[in-house]
Amino acid sequence: MILGPQGQRPFRSIVTQTSAGHAIDNAQGDEISATELAQGTAQLAGYGPRIEIRSSPNPRYNCHGMTFASRRTQVFETDEIEKILHDDKYEEVSLDEVLPGDVVLYFDESGYDIEHSGVVVTRPTPETLRIPHVYSKWGKGPEVIHPLNGCPYNPSRVRYYRVR
Amino acid sequence: MDLRILNLPELRRIYAVSNTPSYLLRHFRREPSVKELADSSTASELYSCATRPASRRTLDGLTTAYACLAALTFKRTPDIERLAKPDDLADLDWGWSVLEAWRRQSKPTTVLHGHGLRKVR
Numbered sequence: 088m089i090l091g092p093q094g095q096r097p098f099r100s101i102v103t104q105t106s107a108g109h110a111i112d113n114a115q116g117d118e119i120s121a122t123e124l125a126q127g128t129a130q131l132a133g134y135g136p137r138i139e140i141r142s143s144p145n146p147r148y149n150c151h152g153m154t155f156a157s158r159r160t161q162v163f164e165t166d167e168i169e170k171i172l173h174d175d176k177y178e179e180v181s182l183d184e185v186l187p188g189d190v191v192l193y194f195d196e197s198g199y200d201i202e203h204s205g206v207v208v209t210r211p212t213p214e215t216l217r218i219p220h221v222y223s224k225w226g227k228g229p230e231v232i233h234p235l236n237g238c239p240y241n242p243s244r245v246r247y248y249r250v251r
Numbered sequence: 252m253d254l255r256i257l258n259l260p261e262l263r264r265i266y267a268v269s270n271t272p273s274y275l276l277r278h279f280r281r282e283p284s285v286k287e288l289a290d291s292s293t294a295s296e297l298y299s300c301a302t303r304p305a306s307r308r309t310l311d312g313l314t315t316a317y318a319c320l321a322a323l324t325f326k327r328t329p330d331i332e333r334l335a336k337p338d339d340l341a342d343l344d345w346g347w348s349v350l351e352a353w354r355r356q357s358k359p360t361t362v363l364h365g366h367g368l369r370k371v372r
Contacts, residue, residue: 118344120310123267146344150270163271163348195277202274226268239268 101160105174112167113160116146119227131231134239139232146227153224154190154204165201168192177248182217185247186210191221191235194244203240207247208232252292252300257318258284259311266314272348273356279321288318289325294334297323301346302339316343324353 099115123144131140151162155171162168171177180189185207193203205223209215215234222232225239236242261282269275279285289297301319320343323331331350340346 114348116344118313120308120313123310161271163273195274200273200277203270224270226266226270228267239264 099160103156103160103162105171106176107174109170109174111156111162111171112164113152113156113162115160116149116227119144119146123227131225131228134231134233134237137234137237140229141222141232142224142230144228145224148224149226150204150224151201153230154206165199168201168204172248176250178251180247180249182211182247185219186249188249190248191219191223192246192248193240193242194246195241196244198244203238252288252296254288254300254315256284256288256291257315258282259314262314262318263310266310266317271352272345273352275317275345276321276324276349276352276356279318280324282318285318285322286325289322292322294323294326294330297326298334298339301343304342313343317345317349320346320349324350324357328357 099117100113101115103111103113105111131138145158147160148156148158149161149163151168152158152160155168156162177190180186187208187210189207191205191207192201193205194200195202203223205221207219207221209220211217211219218235220232220234222230223238224230231238235245262279262284265278265282266275269278297319301316301323303316320340323334331353335350337347340350
């Protein structure tokens with residue numbers, strides 16, 4: 088068993104790099120309680136009929152792992168996301184320009200920490216009050232298709248990105 | 252210490268949607284019952300509860316362990332650093348990462364502001 092640098096549990100990180108070859112810090116998760124597995128997606132019922140669940144709970148990857156690492160692992164740090172945005176040459180797009188496939192990042196109140204990420208599936212239109220639908224992964228739970236503001240994360244500080 | 256203080260339904264909800272250790276820590280610290288637990292418990296009590304392996308694989312067990320870790324971060328830094336050892340937290344996926352997030356979030360940043368220095372975080 089290979090332990091981490093200070094004797095902590097084994098690293099379960101995998102080789103993941105930006106397009107410029109810089110390593111992306113990551114860790115695969117396996118912690119999910121029997122209750123969470125048993126409850127499955129029932130806990131999301133409070134978000135109403137506007138959401139659609141598209142996968143089972145899975146602790147291996149988180150939202151950033153879904154958005155940027157092919158569902159293989161968890162990426163935690165805002166610095167790592169910024170590294171990806173920079174190296175992969177993502178550019179911010181305005182709400183008016185948003186298209187399906189664009190990445191959406193949810194920031195905390197400070198505007199610095201990236202709390203959540205997902206992928207746009209429908210463009211914002213007047214009919215949807217200019218609110219796009221996105222799919223994203225909620226914690227260790229499932230991937231969910233939801234209106235931008237129909238989720239547990241702060242929708243008032245979001246930014247959209249695209250690789251041009 | 253009285254763990255019945257904890258608002259478990261709300262903490263379970265936060266835990267279930269936490270994508271990162273820093274999100275978990277920030278939102279657990281905002282939950283008043285976590286602060287209440289911190290105020291009514293010693294650092295050692297909180298740490299031993301967070302590192303207790305029993306019930307680790309139940310949702311309430313995991314939520315309570317992380318709540319105790321979050322409560323611990325309200326304590327004095329030297330007390331936390333004296334207690335915290337990676338081996339103790341090896342059983343919690345995000346145990347050590349939560350403490351690392353606390354170290355980052357509690358690092359003071361100073362910026363020049365007017366005629367003096369102002370702590371912004």
